[in-house]
Every structure is written in structure tokens, then in C-alpha cells.
Amino acid sequence: MSAKDLHPRARTAWSAEDNEQVFALASFYAEFAPRDDQADCVDSIYILKDRGRLTESRMSFASPLKELTFVFREDGPGGRVVFSEPSLDHRRKGRAFVGWIVGVKFKPNWSGSPSVDDPAIVACRDALARLVREGPSCFDILDTMDRTLLALSRQPRHGSIAGGAPLDTPHGRVRDLAHRVGRSVRTLQRRVRTSTGCPPKRFLAMQRFRRSVYEIAAGGDDLSAIASDLGFSDQAHLTREFRRHAGVTPGAFRQAWCRPRAQAVRFLQDAGRSTRLMMAVWPLETTTEAG
Known part of the structure; x- marks a missing residue:
């Protein structure tokens, strides 16, 4: 679900x-x-x-x-x-x-x-x-x-990807995540790819997508505000990433849920x-x- x-x-x-x-x-x-x-x-x-x-x-x-x-x-x-x-x-x-x-x-x-x-x-x-x-x-x-x-x-x-540290950053930057877990960018890239099958940048993009699903389903803010809060460059960037991971646009997803x-x-x-x-x-x- x-x-x-x-x-x-x-x-x-x-x-x-x-x-x-x-x-x-x-x-x-x-x-x-x-x-x-x-x-x-x-x-x-x-x-x-x-x-x-x-x-x-x-x-x-x-x-x-x-x-x-x-x-x-x-x-x-x-x-x-x-x-x-x-x-x-x-x-x-x-x-x-x-x-x-x-x-x-x-x-x-x-x-x-x-x-x-x-x-x-x-x-x-x-x-x-x-x-x-x-x-x-x-x-x-x-x-x-x-x-x-x-x-x-x-x-x-x-061994875990990052010694048990949470693999998340507010705006999904690989360098920020590496600093947070105390690993070099190269080490983080190797461990994330081994564990998840994708490079850190894609992994963090999916993490940010997951948060956007919650916010868009909630329906409280407009899409431009959600894009800004989650660190997307603009609403168009949010729309591209959401469609990439969900197969539908944020607007279509929200409309389907709000029935x-x-x-x-x-x-x-x-x-x-x-x-x-x-x-x-x-x-x-x-x-x-x-x-």
C-alpha cells in the first residue's frame, strides 16, 4: 500500500x-x-x-x-x-x-x-x-x-550503508548526506549502490519523492509551495520527478485521491x-x- x-x-x-x-x-x-x-x-x-x-x-x-x-x-x-x-x-x-x-x-x-x-x-x-x-x-x-x-x-x-545512521537529508544532496553519516562521497556511493541497486542521487530522489507523496495527498499546500519546501528547483522539477517515480503527475495524483x-x-x-x-x-x- x-x-x-x-x-x-x-x-x-x-x-x-x-x-x-x-x-x-x-x-x-x-x-x-x-x-x-x-x-x-x-x-x-x-x-x-x-x-x-x-x-x-x-x-x-x-x-x-x-x-x-x-x-x-x-x-x-x-x-x-x-x-x-x-x-x-x-x-x-x-x-x-x-x-x-x-x-x-x-x-x-x-x-x-x-x-x-x-x-x-x-x-x-x-x-x-x-x-x-x-x-x-x-x-x-x-x-x-x-x-x-x-x-x-x-x-x-x-554492514549497513552508513553504520546505522539515517539516510535522509532535507533537500536530497549527496554531499550533505555523506557529511551527515561521516563517510566520503565515494564510500557512500559504493555502499548505497550495493544495498539499494541505485546510486545515491537516485536513492535520495526517491526519498524526496516519498515525502512529496505524503504532502500532495494531504492537499493542504499548492504544488509550488511543496516544491519549495522539499528542495525542488521549481514546480516543474517536482512534476518531472513525481511522474518519473509514480507514472502520473502530482495534479492527477491529488485529484484521484481527493475524490x-x-x-x-x-x-x-x-x-x-x-x-x-x-x-x-x-x-x-x-x-x-x-x-
């Missing part, structure tokens, strides 16, 4: 009862923060339950993040595990999805490349398959994913909250349906 589902509306309180209401819907998508001890390498855990409503017109955007995904189609046996490296391309996906998808987005400094046959991942797939059949709560799924991520974190990994088709809530992260929910989206027509 892409960042197109974000919306600027925010709440600071979200109870266990609210979580259960979302999980009772026929279709929803939710993103959860990782546990504190996994936040250095995990960007988010996401859960999609759909009956073709949220995924009727799906597009896969270019992404700088690795993802581990567990897919359970309603019309398919067992479950499928997919580990995705960062993607430089965009494409339109096929038919609308019916079933469950549970996944993890890893931060760029994470250096793991697990096999889908890894015992920890196989055990996670089997546990999730049982939960999906029984009708899980978000806590059931998060507990399963937390245990799997803990097991993966204990496995030996090759009255879904309710989305983005949650402020508060250390005092008992839940890790960051964002949830569901079709307006199904807010009273049970799954």
Missing part, C-alpha cells in the same frame, strides 16, 4: 475499542509504528484487509524501502511471502485484491535480506494464516510481527498512548459493514 492513503486530519487519542472497530470493517488499511527497540531499522508495520474497495485501482510507486510482505488471498491457499528490494520503477497492478496483506517497511539503513524460507518467516506466515482464518485483532498481528522482527534482528547481517471515496485519519505519535497506530483509511461506503 502506498503513501497515497495519508490525510492531514489528526487525532491524539485512539483506544483499543477503536482498533477493534477498524478491524471489524470489510476493508481498511492501517500503519503502525514499530516497537521502540526496533525503530532504528523498521519504518512501519502495515495491515490491509480488503474486498476490492481500496485496491480497485492500484499503482505501485518507486520506493527506497525494503519490504517483507505476507499475502493471504481469499481465493488462494495458505499464504505467500514476498521480500522486495527497493524499486526504481512504477507500475499499475492487476485485479483488485480480496483478502489480507501484512507487511513491514524497513528503513534504508537496514542491511538484512531474509530468505522467504527462513524458519522465522515461515513460522510468521503460518501464524498469520491461522489468525486471518480466525478473525484477528491488531494486537494479535502486531505481537506476531514483533516476535518475527526480534528473531530477524538477532541474525547476523552485513470522496474514503475516510482517512492520521494520528499524532504520543509517548503516553497505549497504541502504535499511525494512520488508518477505510472506504466511506463500508464504515458500517462487518468483515
Whole structure:
């Protein structure tokens, strides 16, 4: 699921009862923060339950993040595990999805490349398959994913791109990033290409594109202001880069999202909250349906 589902509306309180209401819907998508001890390498855990409503017109955007995904189609046996490296391309996906998808987005400094046959991942797939059949709560799924991520974190990994430092800069300059992580530009170029399959300049462009998706979907600022805030030279530069990574223009993307088709809530992260929910989206027509 892409960042197109974000919306600027925010709440600071979200109870266990609210979580259960979302999980009772026929279709929803939710993103959860990782546990504190996994936040250095995990960007988010996401859960999609759909009956073709949220995924009727799906597009896969270019992404700088690795993802581990567990897919359970309603019309398919067992479950499928997919580990995705960062993607430089965009494409339109096929038919609308019916079933469950549970996944993890890893931060760029994470250096793991697990096999889908890894015992920890196989055990996670089997546990999730049982939960999906029984009708899980978000806590059931998060507990399963937390245990799997803990097991993966204990496995030996090759060195990270930049010694665990965040691979991001406000305006996507390679020299600034090299200075930030304490590496030479040449060393950074070699490590980023080895880890992500693309040179640092392209990697940072995808990082900036990812931020632009959030801002454009939110709809609060005009495109020229977003371009300036994110360090693009002008709105035309933003449009070129967005089309390169998404396959559509920023204006067309915003227009598609702003149709009255879904309710989305983005949650402020508060250390005092008992839940890790960051964002949830569901079709307006199904807010009273049970799954």
C-alpha cells in the first residue's frame, strides 16, 4: 500500500475499542509504528484487509524501502511471502485484491535480506494464516510481527550503508548526506549502490519523492509551495520527478485521491498512548459493514 492513503486530519487519542472497530470493517488499511527497540531499522508495520474497495485501482510507486510482505488471498491457499528490494520503477497492478496483506517497511539503513524460507518467516506466515482464518485483532498481528522482527534482528547481517545512521537529508544532496553519516562521497556511493541497486542521487530522489507523496495527498499546500519546501528547483522539477517515480503527475495524483471515496485519519505519535497506530483509511461506503 502506498503513501497515497495519508490525510492531514489528526487525532491524539485512539483506544483499543477503536482498533477493534477498524478491524471489524470489510476493508481498511492501517500503519503502525514499530516497537521502540526496533525503530532504528523498521519504518512501519502495515495491515490491509480488503474486498476490492481500496485496491480497485492500484499503482505501485518507486520506493527506497525494503519490504517483507505476507499475502493471504481469499481465493488462494495458505499464504505467500514476498521480500522486495527497493524499486526504481512504477507500475499499475492487476485485479483488485480480496483478502489480507501484512507487511513491514524497513528503513534504508537496514542491511538484512531474509530468505522467504527462513524458519522465522515461515513460522510468521503460518501464524498469520491461522489468525486471518480466525478473525484477528491488531494486537494479535502486531505481537506476531514483533516476535518475527526480534528473531530477524538477532541474525547476523552485513554492514549497513552508513553504520546505522539515517539516510535522509532535507533537500536530497549527496554531499550533505555523506557529511551527515561521516563517510566520503565515494564510500557512500559504493555502499548505497550495493544495498539499494541505485546510486545515491537516485536513492535520495526517491526519498524526496516519498515525502512529496505524503504532502500532495494531504492537499493542504499548492504544488509550488511543496516544491519549495522539499528542495525542488521549481514546480516543474517536482512534476518531472513525481511522474518519473509514480507514472502520473502530482495534479492527477491529488485529484484521484481527493475524490470522496474514503475516510482517512492520521494520528499524532504520543509517548503516553497505549497504541502504535499511525494512520488508518477505510472506504466511506463500508464504515458500517462487518468483515
